[in-house]
Amino acid sequence: MKNIRLLIVDDDPRMRESCSMLLESLQIRLPWLEDDYQFRITEAGTAEEAQTVIDNDGADMMLLDQLLPGLQGTDLLEYVSSQEMDIQTIMITGNASLDTAVNATRNGAAEILLKPFTPDELRTSITKTAKYQILQRIVAKLDEERKKTRFEFIRVLSHELKSPLAAVTGYLNIMKNKTIGNDLNTYIPSIDRSILRLDGMKRLISDMLDLTRIESGIKARTIEEYSLTEIVSEMVEGVRQQAEERKIKIYTEIPDFKITVDRVDIEIILTNLLTNAVKYNNEGGEIRLTAHSIGKALKIQCKDTGIGMTEEETDRLFKEFTRIRNEKTKNILGNGLGLSILKKVITLYNGEVNVESKFGEGTEFTVILPGIIT
Amino acid sequence: MEELNKKIMLVDDDPDFIEPIKMLLESHNYTVKTANSEEGAIKLLETYKPDLAVLDLMMDNFDSGFILSHKLKKLYPDTLVIIATGVAKETGFRFSSDSKYGENWTNADLIMDKGIRPDQILKEIKKLFKE
Numbered sequence: 027m028k029n030i031r032l033l034i035v036d037d038d039p040r041m042r043e044s045c046s047m048l049l050e051s052l053q054i055r056l057p058w059l060e061d062d063y064q065f066r067i068t069e070a071g072t073a074e075e076a077q078t079v080i081d082n083d084g085a086d087m088m089l090l091d092q093l094l095p096g097l098q099g100t101d102l103l104e105y106v107s108s109q110e111m112d113i114q115t116i117m118i119t120g121n122a123s124l125d126t127a128v129n130a131t132r133n134g135a136a137e138i139l140l141k142p143f144t145p146d147e148l149r150t151s152i153t154k155t156a157k158y159q160i161l162q163r164i165v166a167k168l169d170e171e172r173k174k175t176r177f178e179f180i181r182v183l184s185h186e187l188k189s190p191l192a193a194v195t196g197y198l199n200i201m202k203n204k205t206i207g208n209d210l211n212t213y214i215p216s217i218d219r220s221i222l223r224l225d226g227m228k229r230l231i232s233d234m235l236d237l238t239r240i241e242s243g244i245k246a247r248t249i250e251e252y253s254l255t256e257i258v259s260e261m262v263e264g265v266r267q268q269a270e271e272r273k274i275k276i277y278t279e280i281p282d283f284k285i286t287v288d289r290v291d292i293e294i295i296l297t298n299l300l301t302n303a304v305k306y307n308n309e310g311g312e313i314r315l316t317a318h319s320i321g322k323a324l325k326i327q328c329k330d331t332g333i334g335m336t337e338e339e340t341d342r343l344f345k346e347f348t349r350i351r352n353e354k355t356k357n358i359l360g361n362g363l364g365l366s367i368l369k370k371v372i373t374l375y376n377g378e379v380n381v382e383s384k385f386g387e388g389t390e391f392t393v394i395l396p397g398i399i400t
Numbered sequence: 401m402e403e404l405n406k407k408i409m410l411v412d413d414d415p416d417f418i419e420p421i422k423m424l425l426e427s428h429n430y431t432v433k434t435a436n437s438e439e440g441a442i443k444l445l446e447t448y449k450p451d452l453a454v455l456d457l458m459m460d461n462f463d464s465g466f467i468l469s470h471k472l473k474k475l476y477p478d479t480l481v482i483i484a485t486g487v488a489k490e491t492g493f494r495f496s497s498d499s500k501y502g503e504n505w506t507n508a509d510l511i512m513d514k515g516i517r518p519d520q521i522l523k524e525i526k527k528l529f530k531e
Contacts, residue, residue, distance in 0.1 A: 188486070192514070193416030199517055200420045205427050216423075219416055 029066040030054070030156055031084065035076040035102065036091040036118070042069045045089060048145050054156045063160060065152075073097035077105060085113050086159060089152070090135075092119040092126055100126070103133040114159040116151055118143075182347045186230060186361055190223035222359065230361040236294065237346075237363060240370045247288040247374075251400055254283040254317060254324070261296040262315070265304050272309045276300075279316040284400045285324060291371050298368040299328040299391055305358050306389065307332035322399045329390040335383040343381060344369045368393075405431045406529060409450035411441040411468065412484070413459045417514075421454070424518045425525070438464040442471065449476050452525060456514075457485035469507045480528045481507065482521075486514035 032049065036042045046067050054063040068085070070076035073094050079085065088106075092099035099117060106113050117135040119126050127138050136155045139147065197216040206212050258280045269276055285292070303313040311331040318325045333355070335343070342348050349355070349362040372379050375395045383389040408430050410418040415436055422432045433448050435441040438460040441453075453472055457465035465483045472479055509528060512521075 185486070189414055189417070193414065193419075196417065196420035196518060199519070200423050203424075203519065205420075205424050216420070219419065223416055 028061045028063050030063050030159070031086045032065040032067050032089065032152075033070060033076060033079055033085040033087070033113075034067060034089045035070045035073065035094070035099070036089075037071050037094050038091075039071070041091070042071075045148065048148060049152060052149060052152065054153060054160065056157065056160065059160075063156065065156075073099065073102040076102055080106065080111065080113070084111075087152075087155060088113050088115040090115050090117055092117060092130070100129050100133060103130060103135060107134045112162075114155045116155055179346065183234065186347065187227065190227045193223045194220045226359045226361065230363065233361060233363040233367060237367050237370065240367065240374070247291065249286055249288055251284050251286050252289060252292070254285050255280050257289070257292055258296060258315065258317075261293060261300060264297060265300045268301070269304045269313070272304070272307070272311075274304055274307050274309075274311050274313060276313045276315065279314070281317060281319070283317065283319060283324065285395075285398045286400050287375075287395070287398050291374065294371050295326070295368055295393060298364045299326070299393070302364065302391075303328055303330040303332065303389075305360065306330065306355070311388075319399050320394070323394055323396040324398050326393045326395075327390060328393075329388065331388045334385045334387045334389055336385045339385075340381055340383050344379075405429055406451045407431045407433075407449065408525070409441070409444065409448065409453040410434045411436070411438075411453065411459070411465075412456035413437060414456075417456070418454075421518045421521055424522055428522060430525075438468055441468055445472065445475060450479055452480040452482070452528060454482045454484055454521065454525075455508075457483055466507070473507050480509045482510045482512060482524065482528070483508045484512055484514045484516070484521075 034042050034045050036045070046069065049065050049067060052065060065087075068079055068083070070079055074096055076088070076090075077097075090099045090102060099119075103115060103117070106115070114136045115134065116137040116139055117126075117130040118139050118141060119130070120141040130138060136158065137151050139151050143151075197220045200206070200216060201213050258278060262276055262278060265276070300313070300315070303315075307313065307330050313331075314327075314329045316327045316329075318327075344365050346366045347362040348366075349360055369379055372393060372395065375398065377393065377395040379394075380392045381389060382392075408425055410421060410425075410432060411434070412418045413436050415434070418434050422434060425432050433444060433450070435444045436459075441455070453468075455465040455468050457463065459465070461467065465485065469481045469483060472481060510524060512524065516524075
């Protein structure tokens with residue numbers, strides 16, 4: 027339960043009391059929000075008193091009588107708007123003069139309630155205004171979060187792009203100054219590392235484009251029927267060389283399912299699973315890629331005998347730019363986007379991905395894509 | 401003659417950041433050993449007493465460089481420490497060993513920006529060694 031701070035301003039104590047009683051038990055419910063809202067009510071007999079309350083404790087909403095001794099309701103409203111306070115106000119007025127209404131609206135009153143009003147009219151008016159206030163605050167909060175996320179993304183991205191540039195520049199300077207002599211052959215390891223880092227950078231840029239395309243929904247997708255075994259053998263071929271260099275064996279057990287998917291999507295899923303299984307495997311290790319059907323859903327499992335992860339590492343795995351850094355991974359290149367792309371693609375199919383891992387023993391990814399087997 | 405070479409330790413989680421520096425320093429007859437993490441550096445220090453260490457600031461922890469600097473100075477008070485950081489540019493923070501305060505706080509003999517070229521690092525090292 028969350029609170030909305032409501033300030034009732036009326037010079038008639040009986041009026042304040044009856045409004046308080048009515049609203050105390052009122053709950054505001056938005057179907058898609060977990061918490062309900064209720065009112066925490068403060069009362070004030072004059073505009074001056076109300077001003078003190080607002081200045082000291084603030085308020086989210088105000089039920090404000092126009093006719094008050096001393097300062098008037100509209101005066102207080104003017105003060106609130108001049109201080110740029112975010113207080114949704116319902117103005118109570120006895121004389122339905124156009125002037126008062128216009129003046130009140132001009133100073134930001136959300137609603138005007140005419141005296142005399144029924145309990146239902148009060149509740150309706152308060153509920154409507156409260157919902158508006160809640161929504162407005164949620165939107166503001168989301169906007170703030172969006173800005174922060176975007177800044178964080180760009181900050182990390184620029185770091186990830188700057189590191190390979192610094193590395194390559196370093197190697198080039200070594201070559202330019204002929205630091206280790208005139209024989210080009212002695213520079214081959216530096217050249218190899220430079221090419222590797224530039225490849226990584228290229229990969230990062232294309233991954234990032236994939237990610238933003240998927241997120242924006244702009245990525246053009248063509249859903250067609252394919253043979254799973256064919257796609258899998260092509261993808262396995264793609265990592266074959268990388269695997270053989272480190273004597274890693276890949277075993278597949280793929281029934282000949284026909285699947286209806288976007289080909290690029292399924293390729294992204296399989297390459298990510300396979301390249302990770304190769305990259306984070308031990309020399310001479312194994313990879314087992316299997317597929318099963320659960321009704322029309324496809325279950326793909328990719329199990330490796332690699333370095334594995336701790337529970338804490340597994341929890342952080344799918345976040346953008348997250349890379350598990352330890353002594354075992356320090357020489358493995360990666361940009362930390364692969365698995366967040368994988369997860370986003372799987373979400374497009376209302377699917378799920380789970381990971382089980384034991385540090386030092388290996389990792390198994392399980393992907394379930396519902397309704398794609400024809 | 402080998403024994404007379406000055407010993408240097410380079411620590412950075414990006415092996416390609418230190419490799420060119422290592423090559424340059426070795427070509428100037430320094431003995432160089434490297435580590436890629438705070439943990440790796442601490443292990444290396446058990447068997448290796450460097451005359452000077454260049455430490456990356458952000459590795460396993462965001463303040464790995466400071467932690468290492470502190471531990472190193474405790475272990476080998478004579479070892480000179482340079483902390484290399486890209487932090488200033490990314491966060492707007494400024495660290496400096498110039499002021500008395502900065503020196504005490506970071507424990508480093510020099511703090512420099514990571515954008516610096518290997519030959520500039522060499523120059524700074526020579527300066528610290530008073531060569």
